[in-house]
Amino acid sequence: MMLLATGINSAPPSKPGCPTSCGNLTIPYPFGTSHHCSHDYSFLITCNHSYNPPKPFLNSGSIEVVDISLDGSMxxxxxxxxxxxxxxxxxxxxxxxxxxxxxxxxxxxxxxxxxxxxxxxxxxxxxxxxxxxxxxxxxxxxxxxxxxxxxxxxxxxxxxxxxxxxxxxxxxxxxxxxxxxxxxxxxxxxxxxxxxxxxxxxxxxxxxxxxxxxxxxxxxWTVGNITCQEARRDVSSFACQANHSGCIDSSIGLGYRCNCFTGFRGNPYLVDGCEDIDECDTLKPCEGTCANLEGSYSCSCPKGFEGDGKKDGSGCHRKSQINGSTLLYVVSGKFLIMDSR
Structure with a gap:
């Protein structure tokens, strides 16, 4: 399957029992505010409550975090x-x-x-x-x-x-x-x-x-300093935990990132974090009837119409009418064609 960059939708962005924000910052796993809530120390966010509103800092240092995205940027x-x-x-x-x-x-x-x-x-x-x-x-x-x-x-x-x-x-x-x-x-x-x-x-x-x-x-940002192939060997530490998720080697050096498959979105670093997208509701891709499928969708035309039903395809159009019929006979080894119209 193809991979797409993910965003956070209705699924919780963080691990159960872990804070999902600090001040104005949403904190998606693998980031977290404690060792239990983050994948490792690299992803630790220190939430300093001496500010109003509280301010998030990277690790335990003085670098203030403004935004975190699951596309591998911060x-x-x-x-x-x-x-x-x-x-x-x-x-x-x-x-x-x-x-x-x-x-x-x-x-x-x-x-x-x-x-x-x-x-x-x-x-x-x-x-x-x-x-x-x-x-x-x-x-x-x-x-x-x-x-x-x-x-x-x-x-x-x-x-x-x-x-x-x-x-x-x-x-x-x-x-x-x-x-x-x-x-x-x-x-x-x-x-x-x-x-x-x-x-x-x-x-x-x-x-x-x-x-x-x-x-x-x-x-x-990336996870670890090894490739996807190497990371998969240790299931306990492999970061791509969601069903319908895949691993992508970093293009900027060592490490890897996780993405939800096409047709899914959410947080690929959490179990059950990648949820099916209802394309019928979000994309409205059909001229005819739209049926949402897991990771995909299908379009169909109403009775009396033909085509693929897609807005970017052949759409739906009325079936052609047949006014008569043609009969084919074989007589003495010869073909005779008769039109009944």
């Missing part, structure tokens, strides 16, 4: 690096942006590295298990009028891709002339890794980044 909150100067060119403040993860990777396809400023250059450094990697860009302009909203091509804003396979990053931001020529409208430079779809540059960002202190960053 959003966390990351700080913005900045450097600010006074009229004389002396630095008056600065912040750092860095993120270090115990296991999951920083998505190279769903994040970008952004620098904002009219006298700014920035570098992002990351590492995998074997080597250091870096990327950077330069942002320059001489007036607010020269920048174009929605464009991040080096005039007031620059961007570059994130190196693939990194588990951490450190942002280094600097200035060529300490913002002395652009102080009136751009006293600070800013740099950060951010979910690509979550940031669109505006000239208003040049003043104070519209008071943003944190931005969302997308992580890629």
């Amino acid at each position: 959003k966390v909150s990351s700080s913005v690096a900045s450097d600010c100067y006074d009229k004389s060119g002396a630095q008056i403040s600065g912040t750092v942006s860095e993120l270090t993860l115990p296991k999951f990777l920083i998505s190279s396809t769903r994040n970008k590295f952004i620098a904002v400023g009219c006298d700014t250059y920035a570098l992002v450094e990351g590492s995998d298990e074997w080597k250091q990697m870096s990327a950077g860009c330069v942002s320059w302009c001489d007036s607010v009028e020269s920048v174009v909203n929605g464009t991040c091509s080096g005039i007031g804003c620059c961007q570059t891709l994130i190196p693939k396979g990194v588990k951490d990053f450190l942002v280094d931001i600097r200035s060529f002339r300490n913002h002395t020529r652009v102080k009136s409208f751009n006293p600070c430079g800013y740099a950060f890794v951010v979910e690509a779809e979550a940031f669109e540059f505006s000239s208003s960002d040049l003043k104070d980044l519209q008071n943003r202190k944190t931005v969302p960053v997308v992580l890629d």
Whole structure:
């Protein structure tokens, strides 16, 4: 069967007896708020109730979790690096942006590295298990009028891709002339890794980044550090527990993910977590009568009509009428055809 990315529907997202949320975050298994509720320590979410509402953090650290998806992605909150100067060119403040993860990777396809400023250059450094990697860009302009909203091509804003396979990053931001020529409208430079779809540059960002202190960053997560074939050998630790679910090897490195089969949805990491989709109700695929089947559906036409009954197929149309009949006889070894009309 084909596999589809899953979402959470009517089935409980977490193990029985385990919290399903922390503050505004829904927590689907294999993530959980205790060792009993999570698949292993990598998926532990610490719910800090000293905040109102409570805040979820990855493992027992300080990385705030914003969203978790069963498609193998997770959003966390990351700080913005900045450097600010006074009229004389002396630095008056600065912040750092860095993120270090115990296991999951920083998505190279769903994040970008952004620098904002009219006298700014920035570098992002990351590492995998074997080597250091870096990327950077330069942002320059001489007036607010020269920048174009929605464009991040080096005039007031620059961007570059994130190196693939990194588990951490450190942002280094600097200035060529300490913002002395652009102080009136751009006293600070800013740099950060951010979910690509979550940031669109505006000239208003040049003043104070519209008071943003944190931005969302997308992580890629997988289960374990082995392939599906290896993981299936140990039934007790194999994460794909649901009937009608399958295992997919990671495309970003070691590990695997679980998905519900086509025609099912829910949480493939839980027993009975993948539920049948009623295509007749959700898709309404038939012109005629729709019958929901396990993992599929069928269409049929009413009496007097023919076709496959599908909206994207031949549909239903009236059967052709036969006004007469043709008779075939064999006489003395010859065929005689007679039309009774």
